[in-house]
Amino acid sequence: MGNDADTGLSAAELGALRAIAGAMIPADGGLGMPGADDPGIQADIVRSLGRDLVPVRAALAAIMTTAAGGFAAMDPDGREALIERWFAGGGEPAATFARVILGAYYRDDRVLLAVGMEPRAPFPKGYALDQGDWSLLDAVRGRQAFWRDDRIGAAGTATGTGGER
């Protein structure tokens, strides 16, 4: 079967991608989380492969080889164990594959809303940042200067004298 003209992935690879991503991040209805095999998220993953196409293909092939062609038939425990095992030793393709899946997953509107984030670009609205508790600085303010002043004393003795000059 030929490659998808837009993505460079074959139908078999797209199927593997969906199955593996769904096992990596399964849906959780209780928490309101879609799975990474959700069609919208899959489309985003595939769209954003770009320069990562080669390592992603390598990752898909390696996982499928590790599963000896039986990934689809495995139960959730088996899939998770295989994925954890493969990621632990998967090197650069694993890191890239994880980044591609997570990068698309954690910008999906539903996902962001479910984890308490607003689904929007940072600019132009930005975010609020509390001042925090500046009174904590009182414990430091009064301390004697302790940077080493090179203008006085011999080596190793010239500390604690830095003032306005």
Added chain:
Amino acid sequence: MADNERVDVLIVGSGASGAAVAWSLADTRMRILCLEQGDWVKSSELPSNGRDWEARRHTDFDISPNRRGRDTDYPVNDDNSPMKVANFNGVGGGTVIYTAHWPRMHPSDFRVKSLDGVADDWPLDYWALERFYEENDRMMGVSGLAGDPGVPPRHPPMPPVPLGKTGTRYAQAMNRLGWHWWPSDTTIATTPYEGRAPCINLGHCTPGCAQGAKASTDLTYWPLAIRAGVELRTRCRVREITTNELGMATGAIYYDADGQERFQPAEIVILACNGIGTPRLLLNSASARFPDGLANSSGLVGRNLMLHPWPIVSGHVADALDGGRAPMNTMWSKQFYETDTSRGFVRGYTLQFGRGTGPASEAIAGAASGRLPWGRAHHRAYRKLLDHRVGIGVACEDLPEEHNRVTLDPVLKDSHGIPAPKIDYAISENTRLMMEHGIARAEEILAAAGATGIQASRTVLNSPGHLLGTARMGNDPARSVVNGWGRSHDVKNLFIVDGSIWVTSGGVNPTSTIQALALYIADQMKRRLANLFD
């Protein structure tokens, strides 16, 4: 080859130092031209404008030129280094994507030989730079708080970035331990400043600031320099500096935006290409007259590369903190900065306290560190990570060693066919001991802050883009490349103003000192104009 009209001063590179020197020299009314290989970056094109802002940190705004791979970048072979090169090639240079942390060197940093018996003293001291630090702080626009007992006096013109929940948590821990901390100086505007809007917390400042609150030199120095008559030409990549029979620089050969080879004649040439780009250009300028590369009679061009090893220690606390919805910078600690030989090493480090990161970045970091499992446990684990991150960077002083160096790669070339740089770099024993000391202290702090799952990344993720030492300054021509005011010992109308002239590295982010030095050199040049080449 097409020849351009002669200029008085040719600056190569428009980053932190190139911008500062251009602005300062503009009041001489000399004809000044800067050639920059990259483009202007429009604020509307920066990642934080879009929903893909985190993904773009791994593509066109990656900090590694090798991964970013723009046609304005040049590749760097950093395979033989545990630390990877980070930079940005465009108007503003590294300041476009820097984190805007703004410590100065300490006075002791300029006197390491006299005080601690290692490396070399600088040919100038902190006090010679002090007024240029102050001038640069006003030009870049610095936020911070005066009165820090850990550093010499300084006068940040704007109030500090808020402590927030994350900074408050660290401050409580530091007070419990009795250790020094202070809000960091940053070049993030916290109030309107010289046409810049104040920070609105777009997140980590590294992929550029769409608000324009972060001081990059395309926003600070360049508009003023251009208004004062300096010309800045983009997409002009310099291949080599040319010389005449008197051993003086005559100008530069470069490729213009159309890829055409051109010659730019100049009376004075100033290099501002950073600690990798400058030695690369000097080595690429080898000729029959200068067979080992230009300005290299000492053999030190490219040597003594310093990169600031920077372990990061992180963990997660039970409460939600600021997450990635604020600048990364919160506070610093100088508790372990000055030498204490009972620690088993000389020199020291700054502790730099960071905030969290965005939703995808937190997940990626979690997966890489093993904190975030795959499968059905994923979602519950993620909820304990996002917005719960605390992390401390250990900014270690890196002492100069000649075997750490930049050379020309025999095979790798940029898009114009110019030989690319190769770096060979190893972390020294002194630095390793310092790193372990800093990691242990950071672990104590995070534990005192209530963090669990504390982990240290020693070097793998570290590429802070501090590129220093490869054309060092000094009074002895046999032991240095430029003199105490930036002029090449060998070529009397060639100056270097970027991070490559550093003698030692201090344990701080370098840019405030790089720019103070550039302003100092410009000032020296102006004072000596009548006999600049004597």
